[in-house]
Amino acid sequence: MKARRMILATVLGLTAGAGVAAAQTRTILNVSYDPTRELYKEFNEQFVRHWHQETGETVEIQMSHGGAGKQARAVIDGLEADVVTLALAYDIDAISEEAGLMPEDWQARLPNDSAPYTSTIVFLVRKGNPKDITDWDDLLAPGIEVITPNPKTSGGARWNYLAAWGFALQRELGGFEKLGDPAAAAEVGRAESKAREFVTALYRKVPVLDTGARGSTTTFVQRGIGDVLLAWENEAFLAVEELGPDKFEIVVPSVSILAQPPVTVIDKVADRRGTRDIAEGYLEYLYSPTGQRLAAKHFYRPYDRSSADPDDLGRFPALSLFTIDEVFGGWQKAQAEHFNDGGLFDSMYKP
Amino acid sequence: MAGSASMSVAVGARAAPPATRDAPAVRWTLTAIALAFLALFLVLPLVVVFAEAFREGIGAYLASFDDPDALAAISLTLLTAAVAVPLNVAFGICAAWAITKFKFPGRPLLVTLIDLPFAVSPVVAGLIFVLVFGLQGWLGPWLVARDIRVIFAVPGIVLATLFITFPFVARELIPLMEEQGTEEEQAAMTLGARGWTIFRRVTLPNIRWALLYGVILCNARAMGEFGAVSVVSGHIRGRTNTLPLHVEILYNEYSFVAAFATASLLAVLAIATLVLKSLVEYRIQRQVARASAGAAGREALP
Numbered sequence: 001m002k003a004r005r006m007i008l009a010t011v012l013g014l015t016a017g018a019g020v021a022a023a024q025t026r027t028i029l030n031v032s033y034d035p036t037r038e039l040y041k042e043f044n045e046q047f048v049r050h051w052h053q054e055t056g057e058t059v060e061i062q063m064s065h066g067g068a069g070k071q072a073r074a075v076i077d078g079l080e081a082d083v084v085t086l087a088l089a090y091d092i093d094a095i096s097e098e099a100g101l102m103p104e105d106w107q108a109r110l111p112n113d114s115a116p117y118t119s120t121i122v123f124l125v126r127k128g129n130p131k132d133i134t135d136w137d138d139l140l141a142p143g144i145e146v147i148t149p150n151p152k153t154s155g156g157a158r159w160n161y162l163a164a165w166g167f168a169l170q171r172e173l174g175g176f177e178k179l180g181d182p183a184a185a186a187e188v189g190r191a192e193s194k195a196r197e198f199v200t201a202l203y204r205k206v207p208v209l210d211t212g213a214r215g216s217t218t219t220f221v222q223r224g225i226g227d228v229l230l231a232w233e234n235e236a237f238l239a240v241e242e243l244g245p246d247k248f249e250i251v252v253p254s255v256s257i258l259a260q261p262p263v264t265v266i267d268k269v270a271d272r273r274g275t276r277d278i279a280e281g282y283l284e285y286l287y288s289p290t291g292q293r294l295a296a297k298h299f300y301r302p303y304d305r306s307s308a309d310p311d312d313l314g315r316f317p318a319l320s321l322f323t324i325d326e327v328f329g330g331w332q333k334a335q336a337e338h339f340n341d342g343g344l345f346d347s348m349y350k351p
Numbered sequence: 352m353a354g355s356a357s358m359s360v361a362v363g364a365r366a367a368p369p370a371t372r373d374a375p376a377v378r379w380t381l382t383a384i385a386l387a388f389l390a391l392f393l394v395l396p397l398v399v400v401f402a403e404a405f406r407e408g409i410g411a412y413l414a415s416f417d418d419p420d421a422l423a424a425i426s427l428t429l430l431t432a433a434v435a436v437p438l439n440v441a442f443g444i445c446a447a448w449a450i451t452k453f454k455f456p457g458r459p460l461l462v463t464l465i466d467l468p469f470a471v472s473p474v475v476a477g478l479i480f481v482l483v484f485g486l487q488g489w490l491g492p493w494l495v496a497r498d499i500r501v502i503f504a505v506p507g508i509v510l511a512t513l514f515i516t517f518p519f520v521a522r523e524l525i526p527l528m529e530e531q532g533t534e535e536e537q538a539a540m541t542l543g544a545r546g547w548t549i550f551r552r553v554t555l556p557n558i559r560w561a562l563l564y565g566v567i568l569c570n571a572r573a574m575g576e577f578g579a580v581s582v583v584s585g586h587i588r589g590r591t592n593t594l595p596l597h598v599e600i601l602y603n604e605y606s607f608v609a610a611f612a613t614a615s616l617l618a619v620l621a622i623a624t625l626v627l628k629s630l631v632e633y634r635i636q637r638q639v640a641r642a643s644a645g646a647a648g649r650e651a652l653p
Contacts (some may be wrong), residue, residue: 029587034603038604062587062588062590063587063588064585064587064588065586065600074503074585075483076486076487077485077486077487077502077587078484078486078491078495078500078502078503079587080500099486099487214603215603243605259647272495308411
C-alpha cells in the first residue's frame with residue numbers, strides 16, 4: 001500500500017512540478033537538426049533580448065538537436081516543439097501528414113519556401129588534400145573512404161545522396177533540360193541507371209553511417225576515419241574553424257545541390273501551449289536583418305544577402321547549384337523513390 | 352553482469368578443488384593475456400577519460416560543471432536514480448520473496464519475465480514506451496488531452512530507467528534466498544511471529560548484503576543508462592538530458608574537455624561502484640558460506 005502511494009505521489013509530483021515551471025516563464029521549444037547548434041545558440045540570445053525590448057516579456061528558448069529524420073519522428077511521437085527548424089521539407093511534411101499538427105501548405109507561409117537560409121553540400125578533406133579529390137568522380141577512386149551519415153535518419157545525408165545523383169545525371173545528360181522531355185525518355189532512363197551505379201559505388205566506400213551529420217563530422221575529424229567527408233557547407237566551415245585550418249580543407253565540387261532547410265510553427269502545439277505569438281515572432285526574426293546576419297556568420301547562405309556582413313558572404317564559393325524540384329521533382333517524389341523502405345537506397349546499400 | 356557475479360558466489364560456495372594440471376608457463380601466459388586485455392580495454396579508456404578531462408588544467412575541468420545545462424543533467428540523473436532505485440528495491444524484494452518462499456502457478460514465468468530487460472536491447476525498451484505513451488501510441492492522445500506528459504519529459508526518463516534496472520535487485524536476491532531456504536521463517540512462525548515481523552527480523556537481516564549489492568548495481572545502471580533514455584528523452588537541453596546524454600551533446604559540440612569532464616563524473620561513479628561492490632561481495636561470500644555450512648549441518652543429521 002505504502003509503496004503504491006509513494007509511486008502515485010512521485011508521478012503526481014513530477015507532472016505537477018513540470019506544470020508549475022511552465023507557468024512562470026513562457027518557453028518555446030525549437031526542435032532542430034544537427035549542425036545548427038552554434039547558430040541557434042547565438043540567435044536565441046539575440047531573440048530573447050529582442051522579444052524583451054519589443055514586449056517587455058522574458059521568454060526562454062529550449063533547444064533539441066539531432067538527425068532531422070529522428071527529430072521529426074520525435075515531434076510526431078509527441079515531442080512538444082513549438083517550432084521546427086529541420087534540414088529538409090520532407091521531414092516537416094511528415095509531421096503534417098502523420099500527426100496533422102499543422103496544415104499541409106505550411107511551406108507557403110514564410111518567404112523563400114520557408115527557408116530563411118540555404119546551404120549546399122561540399123567535401124571536407126584532410127589538409128593538403130592528400131588523395132587529390134577535386135570533384136564527385138574522384139570519390140570513386142580506389143582506396144578512398146567516404147564518410148556520410150545515414151539517409152534514413154539524417155537530412156544532410158539525403159542532400160549528400162541527391163547531390164551525388166544529380167552530378168552523375170548531369171554528367172550523362174550534359175544538363176537537366178532533358179529530364180522533363182518525353183522525346184528524351186530513353187536517354188534519361190540510361191542516365192538514371194548510370195546515376196544509380198555511381199551512387200551505389202559511392203556507398204560501397206562508406207565504412208560507417210552515423211545517424212546525424214554531426215556524428216559523421218566527429219567520425220571524420222575526431223576519430224580520423226575516412227578520406228573525405230560529404231558535409232553541409234556550414235558544417236564543413238565550422239569543422240575547419242573549430243578544429244584548425246591546419247588540419248582540414250574544403251573542396252568545392254563542380255556542381256552540387258541547393259539545400260533549403262525550412263522552418264515552421266507547429267500550430268497545434270503552439271496553440272495548446274499558448275505560445276503562438278512567440279513562435280511566429282521567433283521565425284520572423286530569422287528573416288530579419290539580425291537573423292540573416294547571424295545565419296551568414298554561422299556559414300549559412302542567407303536568403304537576404306543585403307543585411308549580411310560582406311566578409312561573411314565572401315566566404316561562400318560560387319558553384320553551380322541545382323534544386324531538388326528541378327532534378328527530382330520535389331521532396332515527396334525523391335523521398336518515395338530513393339529513401340523510403342524498399343526504395344533505391346535500400347537496394348543499393350547492403351552493409 | 353549481475354547474474355555472473357552471483358554465479359561466482361554460488362560456485363565459490365560449493366568450492367571444488369582446483370582442477371588444472373597445466374604447466375606454470377601455460378597458466379602464466381593465460382594470465383598475462385587476460386591482464387593485457389584488461390589493461391587495453393578497461394584501464395586505458397579510463398585513463399584517457401581523465402587525461403582528456405584534465406588536458407586544459409583543473410580550472411577548465413571545474414568550469415565545465417559551471418553550466419546550467421550540466422547542473423540540470425546532474426540533478427536529473429540524481430532524481431532518476433532516486434526514484435528508480437527505491438521502486439526497484441521494493442519490487443525486487445517482493446519478487447524474490449514470492450519466488451523463493453512460495454510455490455505458485457506461473458512462478459517460472461515470473462522468473463523469466465524478471466530477466467526480460469536484460470534480454471531486450473535498451474533501444475527497443477525505449478521504443479516500447481514511445482509506442483505506448485507517444486502521440487501516435489495507445490495512451491498518447493488520452494494523456495495529451497489531460498495535459499500529462501510522459502515521454503520526452505522527466506516521467507518517461509524515469510520509466511525507461513525503471514524498466515532497464517528492473518532485474519538487478521531481484522536477480523541478486525533470488526539465488527541467496529533460494530540457498531537459505533525457508534527453515535528460519537518457519538521457525539519464526541512456530542514461535543508466533545507474524546508476516547511483517549518475520550520479514551523484518553529474519554528475512555531482511557539474512558539478505559541485507561545481497562540487497563545492498565543489488566542496490567549498488569541498480570544505481571550504477573540507473574545513472575549510466577544511455578540507449579533507452581536517449582529514445583524517450585527528446586534531448587531538450589536543461590530539461591530532459593541526463594548525464595550520459597549530456598556527454599554526447601558536449602562531444603558533438605566540440606567541447607571535448609567538458610565532455611570528458613562530465614564523463615569522468617560517470618567514471619568516478621563506476622569506480623566507486625566497483626569498490627563498494629567488492630566490499631559487499633566479500634560479505635555475501637561469507638554469508639553464503641555460513642548458510643550452506645548450516646544447511647550441510649542440518650542435512651547430516653539423521
